[in-house]
Amino acid sequence: MTKKSYKVLGMHCTSCPLVIESDLEDIGVKSSCSYAKAQLDVEYDETSVTEEKIYEKIRVLGYNIVSSV
Numbered sequence: 252m253t254k255k256s257y258k259v260l261g262m263h264c265t266s267c268p269l270v271i272e273s274d275l276e277d278i279g280v281k282s283s284c285s286y287a288k289a290q291l292d293v294e295y296d297e298t299s300v301t302e303e304k305i306y307e308k309i310r311v312l313g314y315n316i317v318s319s320v
Contacts, residue, residue, distance in 0.1 A: 255302070257291045258317035259284065259309065267314070274308055291316070 262268065268284035271291065275282045281294040293305060309316040 252294050253297050254292070254294045257293070257309075259289055259291045260315040260317065262286050262289060262314060270312060271309065271314065274312060275305065278304060278308060280305060 259271070262271075262284075265286050268286050268291075271284045272282050275293065279295065279300050283292045284290070291309075295305070306316050
């Protein structure tokens, strides 16, 4: 399992992290997202999910993901 943290820009309310966590769960990524810190912590299996897939999922939701923290 791979663990990483990212900065997420564009969250505008406390519901945004819930949306992100739910959508990442759909692709097999365990996550914890903080609105206050604008931070996303993920844990995933590199054999089934790529980092690019995580980036793409976040961008489709309308947020900007910045490289690992």
